[in-house]
Structures are given as structure tokens and as C-alpha cells.
Amino acid sequence: MEELIKIYLPAIFIIAPIYAVIVRILFKKSFLAKLGYTLIVLIIVSTLTTITVEKLHLPKIIGIVLRVTYLILTLVYLRTEIKILRELTHNIGKIADLNLNISINPKHTKRKDEFGDLARSLSKMQSQFTQMLSSLQNSSQELSNTSDTLSSISQEVANSASEQASSTEEVSVSLEQILASVKSNAENAQTAKTITTQTSEDVEKNKEVIFKALESIKEINKKIIHISDIAGKTEILSINAGIEAARAGESGKGFAVVAKEIRKLSDDIQTLTVKINNMVKENLTISRLAINKLEMIIIGVAQSAELISNIAVASREQENTIQQINNAVLQLSTATNQNASSAEEMATSAEELQALAQSLNELIHQFKLH
């Protein structure tokens, strides 16, 4: 036994440091190094206990009890060392359940072994994820809000575009009606122009008729002067006949009566011719007046014909212009209709986007951060 001690003790005290160095080299700061050290300490203590029990001649049972105690102490030590692992696993489990609200004992993160690394990584993961998810939550909330706004704006745009479309359509229909009216006006003006032209020609013909009448009256005038002349000569003849009848005496008495009657007749004729002459003159004045009036009518009719013609041309022009305006309005209406349907589509897309943002938001909110 003595010999055994002699060999064992030095061997242990030489081997133990070498073992410690090897463990240190092999496992560095790993938990396994702790295990290694614990193992050698257990062996040393156990050996020393054996030696002590032998030397002091103590009952064997004390050695066994001491050894069991060492073993239990070792196990208790290892259990406390391993406890961190349970804590960390528990936290990882929480994260797996999307709960980032975990607390890691700062004591653990200060450890230098793998468990320390694990605790630090977990802690880092927690803080990084929390930060990232928090900003993701904010962004998705913003996205949801923005798509909300977008949806209502595009709905508004769609509504006003469709209102605009129906308004332009109404404008176009009204223009179409105006167009029909203007066309009708143009046609009316055209007809009026034809009628006035006809009237103008008729009046012109009328003027010629009156001119002819005027000529006839002038002719009548000449003839009456001639008659008056004849009457004058007849009078002289009747005077002469009277003288001759007086000279004939009793036998000429009857003739004198005839001559006197003839003179009276020629007198009457002369009075009549004067009257007719006056009438003719009056007639001439009236006819000239009529011609003047007719000429004024001709000018008036010609002017109205011209005006109506202008109206006809202007109405046609108006018709063309309104047609062009209406075409432009119709194109506008097409464009507005296109816009309306695009806006409607946009509104639908915005609604889809809104739904997506909502579900994204819900997904992200499944993570418990605080």
C-alpha cells in the first residue's frame, strides 16, 4: 500500500498538470474543458480520499460515503452548469412561437463557453429581430395606410371620371341637338334665299311693266296734245264757218247754229284735254313715284337676299364648327371613358394592394415584440 501511494501520488501530481494542459489545448474555453477539469479533480480527490482512509485506518464505509458525496457534488455542479441550456432552449422555443419577448440572464452572456456564445447569439438575434420586425411592423402599417389612401383616391378618381364621362356625353348630345337646329336654320335660310331671289326677280319684272305703262301714258299725252291741237283748229274752223254763215244771210242761219255747236264741242274737247292732261301728269308723277318705291323695294329685297344668303353661309359655317366641336367633345368623351375604366381598374388594384398590406400587417403582428 505504501508503495502504491509512493507511485500514485507523484504520478497524479505529474499527470494532472499535463492532463490540464492537454485539456486546455484541446478544448480551450469549451464546456468540455470544464468537464475535463472536473474529471481530474474528481480522480485526484478520490485518490486522496483513498490514501487518507488507508493511512488513518478509517472504516471503508467512510471512503465510500465520501466518494458518493464527491460524485453527487460533481453532478450538482454539472447540473447548475447545464441549467443555462434549459433556459436557452426555453427561450428558443418562445422565439419559435413568434414571441421575441424573452429575457436572457446577463450572467449567461458573460460566460466564455459555448453556452455563453449561444446566449449572446440568442440575445443578439432577439435584439436584431425585434428591431427589424418593429420597423417592418411600422412599414407594413404605413403600407396599409398608404394603400388605404390610394384605394379611396383611385375610387374618387374613378367616380369623378365616370361622372365626367357622362357629363361630356350629355354635352355631346346637347351639341348634337344644337347641330340639328343649326342645320335646320341653314336649310331655312337657304329656302328664304330662294324665295327672296324669286321675289326680287318678280319685282324687277313689275318695274318693267310700270315702265311700259309710263311709256303708254306718255304716248297718250302726245295724242291728247294732238287732239287739243285738232280741237283748236276745229274751233278756228267753226269761227270761220260762223263768219261765212253770217255772210250767207238768212240761208246761212242754220249753218251758223251748227258752227256754234261745233265751236262749243271743240271748247268742251279742249277743256277735257286740259283735264286729261292734268290727270296724265298726275299719273306720270304717281308712276314715277311707284317706280321709285319699287326701286327701293328692289334694293331692300336685294339687301335681304344678301343678308339671308350670309345667314345661310354663316349657318353652314356654324354647322361645320359645331360638328368639329362635337367631334372634339366626342374624342374627349372617349378619353374620359378610357380614364374612367382605367381609374376603376386602378381602384381595384389599390383594393387588392390594400388587402395584401392588411394580411402582411397581420402576419407581422403575429410576432410578439414586447
Added chain:
Amino acid sequence: MVDKTKYYKAKLKEPDFLRIARFIEKNYGIRLPLTKIIMVQNRLYKRLVATDITSFEEYVKFVFSPAGKLELEAMVDEITTNKTEFFREKAHFEYLDKKFFHSAPRDKVFKIWSAGCSTGEEAYSLAITAEKHRIKYSIVATDLSVKSLEVAKKGLYPQMALTHVPGEIISKFFEKKYIDEKIFYQVKNLLKNHIKFYKLNLKSSSFNVPFDLDIIFLRNVLIYFSMETQSQVLAHVIEHLSPGGLLFIGFSETIYKRDLPLKRLGPSIYKKI
């Protein structure tokens, strides 16, 4: 969600337009010169959307095929529909109000025809004018467009349509309604009970209208017809007017035909002799 923009890219080409124009003029008397091509194109976009056809070539083919019979009616509706308003061309209603109904007998039932009534505003305006004088009356109101007649029968108008109608008339003959937070006015049965709305083509050979009418409103209808059709329709229409009855035509319309038994009473107002 249907992408509607694709329909609005379609273009109506001349041969297809001419086919439609010939059909409309032949059957309904309405002239559609080539200048109306854009108007027709624009009005038919709605039909492209409704039928889910993306080109006018295909649409025209479909509409004139046996399968397109219903669509043909919708197409005619779209092309021939025109806007109207309450108390449009006011002078005519003033004439009835101040000169005609004013001294009219209270026991006689006045028979009135609103020819080309569109969405019914003219017929209701006539009814309101008659009601004002407690005149007994019955109105027939006809139009070519089934769609317009549906609106007319419903008698539901947006607030905008009654902008120029006096408040006391609105409160007496209309009921205010809110639909989708917008204000509408519903014509009361008090007027509706006197009016019959139905489809009638003025180009057809016989009209389902009484022959002893007292008043005919044929306003802003003739302007869409050719001169020849105008004369035919006019002669045909006044056959339904009893002697002494009144004919009202649009302000820009003229009666060219001189041999009609009509005496002019005022601007676009005629009396049958």
C-alpha cells in the same frame, strides 16, 4: 374586374358606319351623314362593353345577324336617344298656359300627344301645365327608344334635371328621394295616372294614337329627318289632330309643305283648319 379600356380603343370604319346609317335612315328616317361617324362610334362604345365585343367590324356583323336582334334594338336606342328637359322651349308652355288652357272648357277632356317624348320631361311638363288650370286631360307619349321610355315611365329624375323648375311645382308634383346619398325627384302618381308611354316609330305606316287629338307636340323630331321624310311624317301626324287642334313644332323647324290644312298662330305653333 373587366378591363374596359380595350373597348375604347376600337375604331368605327366607314363601311360599317354606312351599313348602320342606311339601316337607321331606312327604318327610322333619321339622317346620319358621314360627319356623324364619331358620334355613332362614341355612342356605341357602351354597346361594345355590354356585348363584350372589342371591334366594330365584329359588332356590326353580330348586330345584323339573326342572333343580334335584341342588340339591334339596343343599338338603335343608343344612336337615337336625345336629351330633353322640363319646360323646354318655354314659349309653347306659356302659350298653353296663358292663351289656350286659360279659356278652355273645364268639362272637356283634352287629348294630348307628346311625339318623340324621349325621357318623358315634355309629357310631364304638359301634364303640369294642364293641372295648373284644373283641366281634364289624357296624354299619350311615344318615342323610338325603349331605354328612354323606361326612364320616362319611372319618372325618377336627378336633381340637376329640375334646376329650372320652380320650387312650388317641384313640391306639388314631385317627391324628394335619396338614392346613394344623391337627391332625386320622383313624379307623383297624380301626373303619372294621366300619361301613357309607349314605343312608336314615326316612320311606320300607322300610328297607334287616337284620331281626335287636341294638342300635338312634335318638337325637335323633324330636324333629324330628311326633307322628304319630314313632309311625310308631318302629313301623317296631323291626320290625328282634330279640327281646331294645335300642333307645336320645334323653334328651328319649319313647315315647307304648303298644302297642309294648317294655319300659323305664332312661332312654330299651328292650328288645324
